[in-house]
Amino acid sequence: MWFFTKEIHLRKLIHTFAALIEVLMKLNFCSLSSGSSGNCYYLGNEFNGILIDAGISAGAIRKFLKNMGISMQTIMGVLVTHNHSDHIRGLEVLTRKNNLPVFTTNKIWESIISRKNNISGVTVREIALQQKFHLAGFDIVAFPVSHDAPETTGFHISAGELNITIATDLGHICQTAAPYMKAANLLVIESNYDEQMLVNGKYPPFLKARIQSDHGHLGNHQTSAFLADIVSENLRYICLAHLSNKNNSPDLALQTLQQTFSERGISTNGQLRISVLNRHKPSEVIRLVR
Numbered sequence: 001m002w003f004f005t006k007e008i009h010l011r012k013l014i015h016t017f018a019a020l021i022e023v024l025m026k027l028n029f030c031s032l033s034s035g036s037s038g039n040c041y042y043l044g045n046e047f048n049g050i051l052i053d054a055g056i057s058a059g060a061i062r063k064f065l066k067n068m069g070i071s072m073q074t075i076m077g078v079l080v081t082h083n084h085s086d087h088i089r090g091l092e093v094l095t096r097k098n099n100l101p102v103f104t105t106n107k108i109w110e111s112i113i114s115r116k117n118n119i120s121g122v123t124v125r126e127i128a129l130q131q132k133f134h135l136a137g138f139d140i141v142a143f144p145v146s147h148d149a150p151e152t153t154g155f156h157i158s159a160g161e162l163n164i165t166i167a168t169d170l171g172h173i174c175q176t177a178a179p180y181m182k183a184a185n186l187l188v189i190e191s192n193y194d195e196q197m198l199v200n201g202k203y204p205p206f207l208k209a210r211i212q213s214d215h216g217h218l219g220n221h222q223t224s225a226f227l228a229d230i231v232s233e234n235l236r237y238i239c240l241a242h243l244s245n246k247n248n249s250p251d252l253a254l255q256t257l258q259q260t261f262s263e264r265g266i267s268t269n270g271q272l273r274i275s276v277l278n279r280h281k282p283s284e285v286i287r288l289v290r
Contacts, residue, residue, distance in 0.1 A: 026045055026287060026288065026289055027043065027044065027045055027159055027162060027164075027287070027288040027289075028042070028043070028044060028045065028049075028285050028286070028287055028288070029041070029042070029043050029164065029186060029237075029285070029286045029288065030042045030068065030282055030283055030284075030285045030286070031188070031239065031241065031277040031278070031282065031283040032056065032060070032061060032064045032065075032282050033055065033056045033060070033278070033279065033280060033281070033282075034168070034241045034242055034243070034277035034278065034279060034283075035086075035242055035243055035244070035245060035277075035279035035280075036086050036242070036244065036245065037056075037086060037245070037279055037280065038055035038056035038060075038086050038089060038090075039053045039055040039056075039086055039087050039168060039241075039242065040052070040053050040054055040055055040056050040061055040090075041053065041166060041188065042065065042068075042070065043138075043157060043164060044070070044074060044075075044136065046074070047074060048074055048076055048136035048137055049070065049074050049075050049076065049136060050075065050076055050077055050078070050079060050135060050136050050138065050157075051075060051077075051078045051079070052078075052079045052081070052155060052166055053078070053079070053080060053081055053087040053088070054078050054080075054087075054088060054089070054090045054091040054094050054095070055085070055086040055087040055088060055089050055090065056089060056090055057089065057090045057093075058090040058093040058094035058097065059090075060090070061090055061094055062094075064281075064282050067282075068282065068285065072098050075098070075100060076100075076101075076135055076136035077100055077101045077102070077103050077125070077135055077136070078091065078094070078095055078100055078101075078102050078103065079103045079104070079140070079142075079155055080102055080103070080104035080108060080109075080112070081104075081108075081152055081153050081154065081155070081166075081168070081169065082108055082111075082147060082149040082150075082151065082152035082153070082169065083108055083111040083112045083115055083149055083150065084149055084169070085115075087169075088112060088116075091112075091122070092116070092119050092120075092121075092122055095122050095123070096120075096121040096122055099123075100123075101123045101124070101125045102122055102123065102124045102125065103124075103125050103127050103133070103135065103140075104124070104126070104127065104142075104153075105126065105127055105128065105129060105142065105151055105153065106126045107150055107151040108149075108150070108151050108152075108153070109124050109126065110150075111149065111150040111151065127140075127142055128142075129142055129143065129144055129153065130142070130143055130144075130176075137159060138157050138158065138159050139157070139158040139159075140155060140156070140157050140158075141155070141156045141180065142154070142155055143155075143156060143176060143177055143180050144174075144176055144177065145167055145169065145170040145173075145174070145177050146170050146171045146172055146174055146177075146214055146215050147169045147170050147171060147215055147216070147217075148171075148210065148213075148215040148216065149169075152169055152170070154166055154167035154168075154170070154177060154180065154181075156180040156183065156184070162185055162186075162288050163183050163184050163185050163186075164184060164185065164186045164187075164188075164288075165180050165181050165183065165184035165186070165187050165188070165189075166188040166241075167180075167181060167187075167188070167189055167190065168188060168189070168190045168241045168242040169190060169217065169242065170190060170217070170218060171212075171213050171214040171215045171216040171217060171218070172214045172218070172222070173218075173222075173226055178226075178230075181226075181230065182230045183234075184234075184235060185234060185235065185236050185237065185288070186236065186237040186239070186286065186288060187227075187235060187237070187238055187239070188239040188241050188277070189218070189223055189226075189227070189238065189239070189240065189241060190217060190218045190223065190240075190241055190242040191218060191219075191220050191223040191224075191240040191241065191242070191243060191248070191253045191256075191257075191276075192211070192217035192218055192219065192242050192243060192244050192247075192248065193211060193217060193219050193220065193243075193244045193247040193248050194219070194220050194247060194248045194249070194252045194253070194256070195219050195220065195221055197246075197247045197248060197252070198211060198212070198219070198244075198247040201246060201247055202246075203246075203247070211247075217242070217244075220248065220252060220253050220256035220257070221256060221260070223240070223253075223256075223257070224256050224257040224259075224260035224261075225260060227257060227260075227261075228260050228261060228264045228266060231261070231266055231268075231272070233271065235272060236271070236272060236273065237272070237273050237274075237275075237286055237288075238257075238272065238273070238274045238275070239275050239276075239277050239283070239286075240253045240254070240257070240274070240275070240276045240277065241277045242277075243276065243277075243279065245279060250276040253276055254274065254276055257274065273286075
């Protein structure tokens with residue numbers, strides 16, 4: 001009797017351990033919002049997670065996470081890409097009320113303080129460009145990108161064999177940023193504007209020039225050409241991000257990419273999932289298995 005009781009307990013322990021390993025082997029990615037009105041991304045599992053940017057209100061972030069069954073207590077920190085308001089709008093309230101550390105470079109944090117003089121009660125963990133740090137079970141590297149802020153970064157996030165790269169504000173893809181993007185299994189990349197819509201639109205000339213500059217944003221054709229250059233069996237998910245409300249549409253961004261792939265003779269054969277991230281509501285959760 002003692003032997004059978006012990007065997008039952010052992011089986012339960014093995015089952016529990018196997019279930020835990022299964023959970024740890026899975027990662028969920030979701031965009032809570034992506035665009036000039038606000039940017040925020042979630043990456044994690046049932047135990048730990050991180051946010052990348054907090055450009056929507058703290059209340060909206062908490063609400064969206066709750067609706068997905070994600071507790072704020074599992075969020076271990078917020079990575080910040082740069083100081084523009086559509087990336088930090090909810091940062092102070094979110095991090096102060098939930099006691100969350102902010103991970104960003106000294107230059108970015110100083111530029112945030114200079115724009116938001118009343119920011120207080122925020123714990124900042126300064127990071128260095130292209131130097132790996134660890135958070136919530138992830139290995140993370142911030143890499144520089146070209147944008148019209150004092151400093152802007154993308155993030156390359158690794159968990160075992162999985163690599164996720166996020167780069168959403170950049171006027172061109174420099175030699176420093178490209179390798180991190182090429183290494184991704186899931187790539188979140190800006191496709192901000194349709195070139196013809198921008199040229200023929202109502203924006204003043206100086207703003208059109210700023211958007212099209214090497215320190216502005218990526219257009220649909222720029223993004224599509226780069227993706228056609230790097231597509232491989234390694235790349236499993238592409239998320240087109242940070243679309244302009246007035247100079248782009250999800251259909252145009254997707255059509256441009258599909259046309260570029262077709263012209264290059266690239267067939268995804270159902271192995272590559274492509275999505276366009278929504279400006280105002282969370283995207284579908286992408287479930288990654290290590």
